[in-house]
Amino acid sequence: MQKIIFIGAGSMAEALIHGWIKKNVINPHALFISNRSNKERLNELVESYDVNLLEDHTHLRDADLVILAMKPKDARAAMEVIAPHLSADTAILSVLAGVSIDTIEQHLGSRPIARVMPNTSATIGMSASGIAFNNHVTDVKRALYIQMLEAIGIVIEVEEEKLHAVTALSGSGPAYLYYLVEAFEQAGAEFGLSKEIVRELMVQTIAGSAEMLKSGNLEPSLLRKKVTSPGGTTEAGIKALESMSFNEAIVNCVRSAENRSRELAREE
Ligand SMILES: NC(=O)C1=CN([C@@H]2O[C@H](COP(=O)(O)OP(=O)(O)OC[C@H]3O[C@@H](n4cnc5c(N)ncnc54)[C@H](O)[C@@H]3O)[C@@H](O)[C@H]2O)C=CC1
Numbered sequence: 613m614q615k616i617i618f619i620g621a622g623s624m625a626e627a628l629i630h631g632w633i634k635k636n637v638i639n640p641h642a643l644f645i646s647n648r649s650n651k652e653r654l655n656e657l658v659e660s661y662d663v664n665l666l667e668d669h670t671h672l673r674d675a676d677l678v679i680l681a682m683k684p685k686d687a688r689a690a691m692e693v694i695a696p697h698l699s700a701d702t703a704i705l706s707v708l709a710g711v712s713i714d715t716i717e718q719h720l721g722s723r724p725i726a727r728v729m730p731n732t733s734a735t736i737g738m739s740a741s742g743i744a745f746n747n748h749v750t751d752v753k754r755a756l757y758i759q760m761l762e763a764i765g766i767v768i769e770v771e772e773e774k775l776h777a778v779t780a781l782s783g784s785g786p787a788y789l790y791y792l793v794e795a796f797e798q799a800g801a802e803f804g805l806s807k808e809i810v811r812e813l814m815v816q817t818i819a820g821s822a823e824m825l826k827s828g829n830l831e832p833s834l835l836r837k838k839v840t841s842p843g844g845t846t847e848a849g850i851k852a853l854e855s856m857s858f859n860e861a862i863v864n865c866v867r868s869a870e871n872r873s874r875e876l877a878r879e880e
């Protein structure tokens with residue numbers, strides 16, 4: 613593709629740009645970026661990635677793909693601005709939480725639309741992405757978009773309705789895990805371990821556990837059991853987690869995020 617235009621140049625846009633350029637998936641000269649008004653931010657990205665500034669919206673006319681990467685609350689305003697400049701067959705790829713394909717079609721007309729829910733691990737080519745398409749996306753384009761996303765992580769096609777849950781799990785998921793590491797660092801400090809030591813130990817522990825889950829076909833409950841010596845330290849720790857309703861806390865975390873995604877869809 614010769615011309616991919618980002619409408620929105622924040623955290624998620626940069627994660628995609630970084631991952632695609634680092635993995636040589638897309639030539640930076642094919643990428644054009646725009647945001648609401650932060651020219652300094654755009655110049656930083658041009659400087660860092662050698663991408664192009666979208667000088668004005670008339671340049672949308674010959675775009676192969678327009679990527680919506682603004683916050684859901686800003687989607688309506690952003691789409692109203694770009695709508696008059698889009699060619700009839702220009703495809704849209706939206707990374708917005710909650711904002712439905714139907715809503716995008718209402719603003720941008722009937723056209724090929726893909727909704728993707730990636731995460732910021734796209735930066736290092738390790739995203740977990742869910743994707744859904746409307747029926748205007750040809751099989752060739754579906755394969756192309758999936759290939760672009762597979763270059764920066766895993767991609768799972770789902771019904772659009774399931775993207776609320778995907779957003780709550782893997783879209784927001786990196787933040788839950790970062791929060792977990794913050795807590796481990798706080799706990800380690802109580803025993804005189806520096807943040808750096810705890811960080812190194814726990815990053816390796818998380819990475820190792822992830823590889824154990826990926827490599828074998830063992831259930832997490834069995835892997836957990838293999839660590840939990842009867843009457844040992846792990847059992848004591850798990851009992852403390854159970855006394856604080858850990859499992860319920862995680863389920864409620866995901867329920868709240870999934871519900872918020874549905875609210876964002878309604879707010880549109
Ligand atoms: N941050 C994350 O981990 C993930 C974010 N997302 C989705 O990506 C989208 C962007 O999220 P972030 O990058 O975190 O937000 P952000 O606040 O970092 O970036 C939003 C960008 O949109 C731009 N923008 C706002 N109104 C605009 C308009 N009218 N025209 C053009 N640009 C406009 C802002 O200037 C900014 O560059 C959201 O819809 C979010 O749901 C999806 C997956 C993960």
Ligand SMILES: O=C(O)[C@@H]1CCC=N1
Pocket residue numbers: 709779783784
């Ligand atoms: O927090 C949010 O709404 C966005 C969508 C998933 C991750 N960040």
